[in-house]
Amino acid sequence: MSAPSPQWFKSSYSDNGGACVEIAANLVSSHGIVPVRDSKLANSPVLLLSPGTFAGLVEYAKRSR
Template sequence: MSIPPNPPEWVKSSYSGNGGGNCLEFSPSVAVITGRVPVRDSKLSESPILTFGAPQWSSFLTFAKDQS
């Protein structure tokens, strides 16, 4: 399955700021349609898109929240 190169909506991580650093964004609208969560570097919109299954993405979010 391929992810469209320009998904209709990208959502920036709430931890992303204007000061640079490690920031990412994901496309929930594509995730709803495909069951896969596309993720990219928010600073480089033309960067490669990684995709994760919804259960794996959920596990990652749980882990990240537990680290804060």
């Protein structure tokens, strides 16, 4: 059995301002990780975050607006 491929998703809040990331939420339930990458560079390095760490990152971004 092969590992599932990341299904990359960019938020609808992305305004094409150049500072966007994509996540692959499909790996949370099966692998317990949230892959994150630069949306402009499909071959960029990928950060593998725990769901809790990703939630903290989202909260930090919301407060920093």
